[in-house]
Amino acid sequence: MQRQIYLENKSWQEGLQLMMEKLAPTCIPVNERIDVRKTLNRITGELVRAERSSPHYPASAMDGYAVRSKDTFGVSEREPRWLGWNEKAVQVDTGDPLPEGMDAVIMLEEVLQQGEKGILIQSPVVPWDNVRSVGEDIVEGEVLLPVNHRIRPQDQGALIAAGVLGVNVRRKPRVGILPTGDEIRTPDTPLEIGDIVDSNSTVIASLVEEWGGAGKVWPIATDRPEELEKALLAMANSQDIIVFIAGSSQGRDDYTSRIIEKYGTLYLHGAAIKPGKPVILGEVKGKPAIGIPGYPVSAFITAQLFLEPWVKYLLGLIKVTPQTLEVSMTKKVFSTLGSEEFVRVKVGKVGERWIATPLSRGAGVTMSLVRADGILRVPRLQEGFHEGETVPVELLRPVEELGETLVCIGSHDLAIDLLSSHLKARGGNEAIASAHVGSLGGILALRKGEAHFAGIHLLDPETGEYNRSYIERLLPERDIALMNLVYRTQGLMVAKGNPLNLTRLEDLTLPGIRFINRQGGSGTRVLLDYLLNQKEISKNDILGYEREEFTHLNVAVAVASGAADVGLGIQSAAQSLGLDFIPIGEERYDLAIPCEFLEDLKMQALIAVVHSDAFKEDVIKLGGYDVRDMGKFIG
Amino acid sequence: MQRQIYLENKSWQEGLQLMMEKLAPTCIPVNERIDVRKTLNRITGELVRAERSSPHYPASAMDGYAVRSKDTFGVSEREPRWLGWNEKAVQVDTGDPLPEGMDAVIMLEEVLQQGEKGILIQSPVVPWDNVRSVGEDIVEGEVLLPVNHRIRPQDQGALIAAGVLGVNVRRKPRVGILPTGDEIRTPDTPLEIGDIVDSNSTVIASLVEEWGGAGKVWPIATDRPEELEKALLAMANSQDIIVFIAGSSQGRDDYTSRIIEKYGTLYLHGAAIKPGKPVILGEVKGKPAIGIPGYPVSAFITAQLFLEPWVKYLLGLIKVTPQTLEVSMTKKVFSTLGSEEFVRVKVGKVGERWIATPLSRGAGVTMSLVRADGILRVPRLQEGFHEGETVPVELLRPVEELGETLVCIGSHDLAIDLLSSHLKARGGNEAIASAHVGSLGGILALRKGEAHFAGIHLLDPETGEYNRSYIERLLPERDIALMNLVYRTQGLMVAKGNPLNLTRLEDLTLPGIRFINRQGGSGTRVLLDYLLNQKEISKNDILGYEREEFTHLNVAVAVASGAADVGLGIQSAAQSLGLDFIPIGEERYDLAIPCEFLEDLKMQALIAVVHSDAFKEDVIKLGGYDVRDMGKFIG
Structure with a gap:
């Protein structure tokens, strides 16, 4: 039960610089x-x-007639002159060589007459007129x-x-990429419990290609040290740079670092960055060797920090500083003192402000890299950034595209994902960046000017009406349009076949039934509390009332994986996970759009999609939706 | 002698739109x-x-111990509890699956003790603590x-x-590219007088690759219409888009447009754009067919206007708007009314201003595309832009790189080209953009804040001194440092072997000797006039005194190609063209640098290069230079 403890924790810049200084004299561009x-x-x-x-010969720069300039001296309007074919005038097209002895071209339109005896001119030309000279x-x-x-x-x-x-x-720098670990499987292997698919090798090979190198993925090495040793030596023989993807679990970084010390030098073992701590920098038989952590986000970020400089160096280039943009943070960002942290953010422009919203920070969350528009660095000795603070973000997408992004903050619905796909399918750059913070969170984002629109479904328990009363109360000064997107059926999601035989809301209080809830402020939560109140059911009688998930799909997953027996949510989410669904009511889901954005071209593109038949048909296919008022503006 | 006249001159946008509308229903992305x-x-x-x-299974999110949460209920600091191995506690690493029945992980550091009988804990955990659930x-x-x-x-x-x-x-859109013309040769063919090398096919194939398509270059078709017809039909059979590079000379566009009308439709024949007029848009057997002019710059610009939208369309994309930058023009730009003109410009940032200088505008000037940082569009009904006017430029290089560009305006010297190469060879983004407008032009550019430094060699005829007196007279308010670059030998450049046996400046007046001069304001011209004056030689006695070239190399080319017998210039230019050289004096060539730019990091990089031995050695190799004061600041 002995675990690896990081003996040194020098800064990653120091480690990289040391490695570069030691290896640069022998590892040079080829x-x-x-x-x-x-x-x-x-x-x-x-x-x-x-x-x-x-040009490699004097060439005519015009369509016209090549002449000797001295044959034209003395010509004037009062004394025009005929120049005879071949001897004194030769017809040339643009690009034609000048005939031997000729040194100028008279343009087509400057000739008074042309006929059998030649051309009639009325003005002289100087040498090299209308001629492209050699080497021009x-x-x-x-x-x-x-x-x-x-x-x-x-x-x-x-x-x-x-x-x-x-x-x-x-020559393209050759980068050998070695996935390691007993639990690692190639992408085309069906996975068993405990297996982990190797996506990192492909990602790193593609990054290397983009930087101008040639990545080569090695077969997976298991955790037998002699197998790893053999692979590292083979890579040292044929490649310019060695990358091995390991991570620290199973004490793996421990024995890889011992192999490196056997055949070369270890420059860094663990770095104060987050995500990405268990990185290794070393040398194997004179070749730079970089140990990349196994978590997808850590792998991506450490590859950019440590591998990119080596690939660029072997191309004779210094790493190009990424394009940065000053953005204002919509949310506070906390960071651990002592580690440099790399936070993925979404970026959009609302009105005249660039704003950024942090994405999920778990190192294993692959999709955060897909959704991210940029990376925000929190320095090692800083605790984070305040809400509203202006910070520089390193962009992962072109800034032109970000300007075309509609920022949607609010309640999650699968129809918003579809809307995003349909918008993109039009072929323009318009896109939707959506953050799921519940309906109330969406209204607050509109109030702070951080979103173009919000998806909301907020029931007023006093009137039984949806959305408008919340807007009037929370955004009294603002002119907000409400456009209906869908009516959706909310209900109980239960395992396939409904094994516990649940039929109505009251059944949530049955003994042993494990419920999974949505977070406070979400429309689904408001609906649940409204219904519980109506039916005089106490929340204390529901096991799991305090367990919260942030999206319909995550509630569905909790039920599908057996972590809970039942959750409240929309039919489409149940359908996409193959769950049974017990309807308990219909709710109105609207888009709240500040009127000043209605004239915006990208908003108009969005509204056009909402009104299209193709979108409507795809929403109906999701199941559990009524589209009778889709696209209608509601008073 | 019948020539093709453009029958229609509809706008290129209309022609392209018509073509898209007609062909889009059948040409679709695959x-x-x-x-x-x-x-x-x-x-x-x-x-x-x-x-x-x-994850596809519930996985431990930490290194620690998997447990059943219900086994921990009731545990506290006062009532710690042992959980026995296997039955109640299993050691897990990050990513490991949870053993059957277990639902939480206790972190390593939260365990009080661990030993043979299991782990000792002092606080309870709730279900799914430190567990990554399925689909997280x-x-x-x-x-x-x-x-x-x-x-x-x-x-x-x-x-x-x-x-x-x-x-x-x-699927990558397949673009067939057909070079045509009797005078066209593949890149690897030795050229005869009148031959033109086909560079356009490679440029277009590379552009297609960058846009995401697959270009295929066809063998060159000669001017026999049946050969062209055969090639067009073959392309229509196997490719998605047909491109033929022709131009209008030899009436080529005339018979290609007839072939198009035979097998399809002609949508545009000639467009009001400059460069690029003789463009053809049509359809051959249902496939879009685009006729691209033969001049390299026209080919590049028309490919971007007409081919890129088709490639992007077949990829399901709309052409991305290029990134633009607002720049201020250093020079007036004239344009012809009635044609939309595309002017290539160099862009740099001097102080806080982005400035652009137009490059050579001949459509055949390949190097203008290499040197250009961006393209300025002059609309059809506008006569151009004023000096100092702010205009949008479409960028051909990333804006981050442009900020690292040192703008050098002034006299041309080969040592400046070398300086540029050495600066680039350091591997950073620093670059030199140099415009050759002579020494006086350089000083004027400094005065207007349009350059970071100027290369000058201006002799004061009254004192016989160089540079300082001009600076004091023309830039009295400014603090300007003069850093010596080289002393260079000026002399007469004559053909190899000196066939006319010229030995001194006085020989320029010998009968029949054809001289080629430099432009007024250039240091070489000032030197010539100073020497002629000293020796009492009349400029009227020199044949060709009024023929002007803008660089040393172009003067050398004029002599090498036989267009002139002699010119005044520097030894290195003579040497690189294999000419004989008769020294007539030495002159001082300095860099004039406003002191406010001396602290600039890119300027410091430049100064470091000037002081390096490698640069000094390469300058000496050029021949005709003395480097005794290289890098020295001169009072």
Whole structure:
């Protein structure tokens, strides 16, 4: 039961710098010569000079007639002159070479007459008029491209024009990627309980490709140290950089670091970053070796911190500073003192403000990387950021696309996910960033100017009406439109076949029935409390009333996995997990939209989607929805 | 002698829209299913749902001990309890599945004691404490990616975690690219007079690749109409989009448009854009067919205007608006009324202002695309932009890189090109954008705040001194440092072997000797006039005194190509063209740097390069330079 404790906790920058200093003298960029037609996005390994001038002969710059300029001297309007074919005038098109001895071109439209005897001109030309001289574009020997330059299509054009056929570019740095662990499985293996699929190798290989290197995924090594040792040595022989994905569990980082010390040097073992603590930096037989943690988010972030600089270095490049954007935080962000933390955020522009909302922070939450628009770094000696504070975010998507994002904060509904897909399917850049904080949270976000619209379904227990009274009470100064999206059936979600035979709300109090609730402030919770009150059921009699989940789907999952027996939610969520569903009522789900955003083009695109038949049909397919008022504005 | 006249000159937008409307119903995006590991940068062809939840079993979220929560109820500091191994407590690592019947994990550090009889605990846990429940990250059936989404590394990670093995992505649109013309040669063919190398096919194929399609270059078709017809039909059979590179010379656009009308429809023949007029839009056997002009810059711009929308359309995407930047123009830009013009510009940030300088505007000038940082559109009904006017520029390079650009305006010297290469070779983003407008032009640019430094070599004819007196006279209010770069030998450049036997400046007046001059305001011109004056030589006696070139290299080219017999310039230019050189004097070439820029990090990088031995050695290799004061600041 001995566990690995991090002996050193030096800063990751120190460890990386030490590693770079020690290995840089022997690990250097390598060049290879390739056909100019294959050089797109490759990096020049030396400066490239023109091997030929362009144009490589004096060429006509116009459609017209080549002449000797001295044959035109003395010509004027009063003294026009005929120049005879072949001897004194030759018809040329743009790009044609000048005939021997001729040194100027007269434009088509400047000729008074042309006929059998030649052309009649009425003004003189000077030498090289309308002629592109040799080297006007490119001069032989001229520097075309500097070293360490990423070759673009237009660069290839210039190289070809200048007679350059082969270009010395950086050979792509070879990165060996080794997944390790007895529980790790390749993506195409059916999984048993306890198995973990290896998604990290593919992600890292793709990152390497984007940075300009060539990643090669090794077969999974089990936890036998001799197997790991063999793989590391094989990678050291054929690759430029060694990456192994391990993590600290099973004492794995312990024996990998011992192997590294056997064949080279260990520079860093554990770093004060979050997520990503159990990182290893070392050298195996002269090659940089990087140990990446196994959690997907940790793997992504540590690859960017430690692997990207090595790939860029071997390409002759310094890591390019990512584009940052100053955003204001919608929520407080806490961070642990002593660790540098990397928080994934969604970014959108509401009115004139860029705003960011932090996403889930668990290191294992793969989808947070898919949903993230950027990464916010919280420095090691800072406890976090305040709500409303302006902070720099490193972007994961182009800033142009972020400007097209509609920020939706409020209650979760599957129809919002569908709306997002349909909006994207139109082919534009419009997108929806949605944060699920419940209906009341959505209204508060509108009040703070942090959302373009909110999805809400709030029952007023006094009137039995939906939404409007909350808007009037909480946003009295604002002009808010309510557009109906759907009516949805709420009900009890129970296991397939309803084994406990639950039929009505009262059954929640039956002995041993384990309930799973939604968080306070959510519309579903308000509905539940309203119904319990009506039926005079005490919440104290419900086992699990205090267990809360944040979305319909998560409640459904809790029931499907046996963690609970019953939850309250919408039919579509039950349907997508194969659960049985006992309807107990219908509720109105509206989009609350501040009127100042109704004129916005991306909002109009959204409204157009809501009014489309294709969207309506797909919502009906989800089950449990009534679309009778879909898209209707409600007073 | 009949020439093609553009019968219609409808706007390019109208032509493209018409073509899209007619062909869109039959030319639609096509999907193909590929392994998730190969999907980097591909576009989703339908929305992708999770095929498995993640985690797919309840997993420990910590290193610790799995327990039944009900076994811990009633435990407190005063009443600690032993939980026996296997039956009541099982050691688990992060990610391990929970043993059957267990529902919570106690963290390692919360256990009071552990030994042979089990673990001693002093507080209770609730169900699902420290447990990652099924679907906490991803729920089966959840939408992972919308349709028309470019797949990133982190997206692949989520797909694999969610059990998605095959993804329906857009098949890459196939673009056939046909170079045409009797005078066109493949890049690897040695060129004869009149031959033109085909660089356009490679540039277009690379652009297509960057947009997400697959370009295929066809063998060159000669000007026999039946050959062109055969190639167009073959492309229509196997490709999604047909591109032919032709241009209007030899009446080529005339017979291609006739072929198009034979097998389909012609939508546009000639467009009011500059460069790029002779564009053709049509349809051959149901496939979009785009005729691209032959001039490299026209080809690049028309490919972006007409081909990119088609490639993006077949990927299900709308063309992404390019990133624009508001810049202020350093120079007036004239444009022809009636044509939309696309002007290539260099962009840099001097102080707080983004400034743009137009580059050479000839459509054939390949290097202008390499050097350009962006494209400025001058609308059809506008005559241009004023100096100092703020205009939007569409960027060809990332804006982060542009901020690292040092703007150098002034006299041309090969050592500046080398400086630029050495700066780039350091691996950072620092770069030099240099515009050649002569020494006086450089000083004026400093005065207007449009340059970070100027290369100047201005002789004061009264004192025989260099540079300082001009600075004092023209920039009296400014604090300007003068850093010497080189002393350089000026002399007469003559053909190899000096066939006309020229030995001194006086020989320029010999009968029949054709001189080529530099432009007024250039240091070389000032030196020439100073020497002519000293030696009492009349400029009227020099044949060609009024013929001007803008750089040393262009003067050398004029001599090398026989367009002139002699020019005045620097030795390195003569050397790189293999010319003979007759020294007539030495001049001082300094960099004039406003003192406020000396603290700038990129300027410091530049100064470090000037002081490096590697740079000094490379300058010496150029020949004709003395580096005795290189990097020295001169009072």
